[in-house]
Amino acid sequence: MPSRATIYDVAAEAGVSISTVSLALNNPARVSAGTRERVLTAADALGYTPKTEAVVKARKGVGRIGVLAPFTSYPSAARRLNGVLHEAAGRPLEVVVFDQESAARSASPLLASLPLTGQLDGLLVVSLPLEEAAAGRLRAQGLPAVLVDVRHPGFDSIHTDDSSGGRLVAEHLTGRGHTDFGFVGERQQSDDHLSPTRKRLSGFRASLTEAGCPLGETHVRFTEHSLEASAAAAASLLSGEQRPTAVFAADDTLAAGVVRAAQRLGLAVPGDVAVAGFDDSELAEALDLTTVRQPLEESGRAALELLRKRMSGKEAAAVREVALRLELVRRGST
Structure with a gap:
């Protein structure tokens, strides 16, 4: 029986030091993309999986679930994690959190090494695009994975229809008599995927066009995901000669920035400009x-329920894509 591959074997195969292998697997952002890919390719070829305490725990009946999401930047991701933790409570599961700062950027550096560490029995990828290289590695390593708020061929997913959400907002605002619109969304960092912002804009724009009120490019702003960045983008939108009377922001944080910009310009919300967001966060209620x-x-x-079934082998082989319903919440800003 051939001996089990070691970290030294991987280092020799990749032509790097063992410390570089360790960094590539455990802190991938600290090595270059080329080096990381050499290490991962070598590990794949050798069938390398570290023997860790986590593996021992798993064999004793404690499953370890990884949740990869942009927790620190997006309240919606933190609320999804609350749902995961609620479902995991009282079960023989450990939940390990991996934070990715921005949903607009690829999660490939971190996601690429997770299947190889041997520390996880299942993975939830939340609100982050799954690029093909990482998807292929997940399939090759056989790590059960479920996507949340995103989709990729061959993977189970729990998602909503962002485009239909944009349509809900457009229908509401046109129903309120508005004919001149604006949009503020997060700037997409890669063209390899279609972000939720782009999907929400697509539905919003399509519905407005159908209503005879097309959204011009001059009334669309893309910015970083923060309240102040949104306020700056909205200020340029609302201070022009042909300012919109209604603005849809791609999430509630960005919508709060639009409200702040309107206040600074002396515009009443909703008297001078109506504002709508997305997510229904605590900020939206406030x-x-x-x-x-x-x-x-x-x-x-x-x-998590779907992932547990995948881990147990009780789920059918066919990929499941579960769509959850969106709902427009009407409040005083429109």
């Missing part, structure tokens, strides 16, 4: 903000 409600906690619970 600001009396019209928004699209996502079943955030429910998506986390449903994702």
Whole structure:
């Protein structure tokens, strides 16, 4: 029986030091993309999997679930995690959190090494695009994975229809008599995927066009994901000669920035400009903000339930894509 591959074997195969192998697997952002790919390719070729305490625990009946998401930057991701933790409570499961700062950037550096560490029995990828290289490695290593708020061929997913959410907002605003619109969304960092912002804009724009009120490019702003960045983008939108009377922001944080910009310009909300967001966060409730409600906690619970079935082998081989319903919440900002 051939001996088990070691970290020294991987280092020799990749032509790097063992410390570089360790970094590539455990802290991938600290090595270059080329080096990381050499290490991962070598590990794949040798069938290398570290023997860790986590593996021992798993063999004793404790499953370890990884949750990869942009927790620190997006309240919606934290609420999805709450759903995961609620579903995991009282079960023989450990939940390990991996934070990715921005949903607009690829999670490949971190995601690429997770299947190889041997520390996980299942993985939830939340609100982050799954690129093909990482998807292929997950398949090759046989790590059960479920996607939340994103989709990729061959993987189970729990998601909502962002485009239909944009349509809900457009229908509401046109129903309120508005004919001149604006949009503020997060700037997408890669063209390898279609972000939720782009999907929400697509539905919003399509519905407005059908209503005879097309959204011009001059009334669309893309910015970093923060309240102040959104406020700056919205200020340029609302201070022009042909300012919109209604603005849809791709999430509630960005919508709060639009409200702040309107206040600084002396514009009344909703008297001078109506504002709508997306997610139905606590911030939306505090600001009396019209928004699209996502079943955030429910998506986390449903994702973990589906992942547990995959891990146990009880789920059918066919890929399951579960769509959850969106709902427009009407408040005072429109």
